[in-house]
Amino acid sequence: MASRSELEAFLIGVERRAFKQAVFAVRDQDAALDIVQDAMLRLAEKYGHRPVSELPLLFHRIVQNAIRDYFRRQKVRSLWTTLLSSLAPGRSEDDESDPLESLHAAGGAQAGEQPGDLLERTQVLEIIEEEISRLPERQRDAFLMRYWNELNVAETAQAMRCSEGSVKTHCSRAAHALASALKARGIKL
Amino acid sequence: MNENQFGDRVRHILNQGLELDSAAAERLRLARERALEHQRPEPAPALRWADNVLGSLGGWSGLSLRLLLPAALLVAGLLTLYAWQQNRQSAEIEEIDALLLTDELPIDAYLDRGFQDWLKKRAAEQ
Numbered sequence: 001m002a003s004r005s006e007l008e009a010f011l012i013g014v015e016r017r018a019f020k021q022a023v024f025a026v027r028d029q030d031a032a033l034d035i036v037q038d039a040m041l042r043l044a045e046k047y048g049h050r051p052v053s054e055l056p057l058l059f060h061r062i063v064q065n066a067i068r069d070y071f072r073r074q075k076v077r078s079l080w081t082t083l084l085s086s087l088a089p090g091r092s093e094d095d096e097s098d099p100l101e102s103l104h105a106a107g108g109a110q111a112g113e114q115p116g117d118l119l120e121r122t123q124v125l126e127i128i129e130e131e132i133s134r135l136p137e138r139q140r141d142a143f144l145m146r147y148w149n150e151l152n153v154a155e156t157a158q159a160m161r162c163s164e165g166s167v168k169t170h171c172s173r174a175a176h177a178l179a180s181a182l183k184a185r186g187i188k189l
Numbered sequence: 190m191n192e193n194q195f196g197d198r199v200r201h202i203l204n205q206g207l208e209l210d211s212a213a214a215e216r217l218r219l220a221r222e223r224a225l226e227h228q229r230p231e232p233a234p235a236l237r238w239a240d241n242v243l244g245s246l247g248g249w250s251g252l253s254l255r256l257l258l259p260a261a262l263l264v265a266g267l268l269t270l271y272a273w274q275q276n277r278q279s280a281e282i283e284e285i286d287a288l289l290l291t292d293e294l295p296i297d298a299y300l301d302r303g304f305q306d307w308l309k310k311r312a313a314e315q
Contacts, residue, residue, distance in 0.1 A: 001231045011221045016207045019217060033213060037220035041227060048228035125206045128199060147196030148203055175192045178199070189190070189198040 002052045010055050011040055014149070018063050021144055024133040025067045035066045042066075060145060060159040124187055131181040135174050138162075142170035143178070 002010070015036060022032035039062045047058045132140060138160070145156045146167070157164045182189065190198075209217070289296055298304050 004225055004228060007228055008221065008225055011224065015217050015221060016209060019209070019213070020203070020206065029213065033216050033220075036217065037223075040220050040224035044224035044228040046229060049231050121205065125202055128202055129206060132199075132203075143196070148200050150200075171196075172192060175195050179195060189195065189202075 001049045002055060006052045007044060007048060007055070010052060010059075011043075014056070014059060015040065017148060018059070020129075021148075022063065022067060024129065024140060024144070025137065026070055027133060031070060035063065035070055039063045039066050056149070056151065057155055057159050060149065060151070061161075064141060064159065127185055127187060128178075128182065131178055131185075134181070135177060139170045139174035139177065142167050143174035146171050 018039065019032055019036045022035040023029060026032055026035065039059065042062050043055065043059050047055070050058065132144070135143065141160060142156055145151045145159060146153070151159065153164045153167050156167045160167065179189075289299075
């Protein structure tokens with residue numbers, strides 16, 4: 001069983017990545033925080049007694065389910081909003097801001113780093129995050145689980161409830177799409 | 190550059206973006222502490238055994254698929270077998286009835302006590 005300190009260490013290790021992953025999916029920082037908060041609570045309440053080795057898989061599955069639940073709720077809400085907005089004056093397009101723009105830029109500038117380098121690094125990060133959030137949902141999930149969270153193919157397949165072949169296909173397509181998009185924007189990794 | 194190398198580079202860049210503003214970092218910290226307060230305690234030995242069995246079956250969702258589905262199929266199979274046997278029995282009775290009705294010997298003969306005595310006697314002689 002995972003002790004309190006082991007569970008805490010696990011959550012500290014995954015919470016920020018899970019938050020960013022949720023931001024890529026829902027494009028709303030507050031909603032992403034809610035998702036991660038619910039996922040952490042669900043993990044501790046339901047699976048807090050499981051061995052530490054099982055936690056990464058369980059946590060990723062819970063986060064995915066929480067994101068799916070969020071979209072289900074949004075769908076219902078947007079239906080009501082559409083119905084009500086047809087009666088009330090609509091919101092101007094100018095009011096809508098891209099949630100990614102509100103994301104805090106990458107900090108942690110190393111001592112001695114030139115401002116130009118920092119700017120370039122921040123811009124590259126922003127573009128990559130933007131392009132990742134544009135990937136189809138399943139491709140993005142597979143790619144981030146495999147290469148960011150460093151789950152192996154079998155674990156990713158288990159978390160996504162699909163075959164290992166599907167994971168490989170999703171990852172390959174995501175990598176190619178991302179590489180093409182970055183190339184088109186003049187970024188070379 | 191192959192897919193793995195590309196993935197590694199992307200991971201390296203994404204990790205640079207893990208710095209959050211203080212408000213978000215604080216909310217995550219509070220959420221983590223709240224989760225830790227609600228950590229499920231270790232179950233009693235008997236419950237732990239049951240939980241391990243369930244876990245090995247893939248949890249409750251795995252249980253429903255791996256145990257309940259075959260059980261449902263078994264029950265459906267037994268019901269089909271029972272219905273088929275009932276049909277066969279009634280078909281046999283119908284066949285005997287049909288043979289009796291189409292026989293040259295009238296049915297009343299079988300009810301006649303003298304005829305049954307005669308059959309027994311004849312069987313004993315043979």
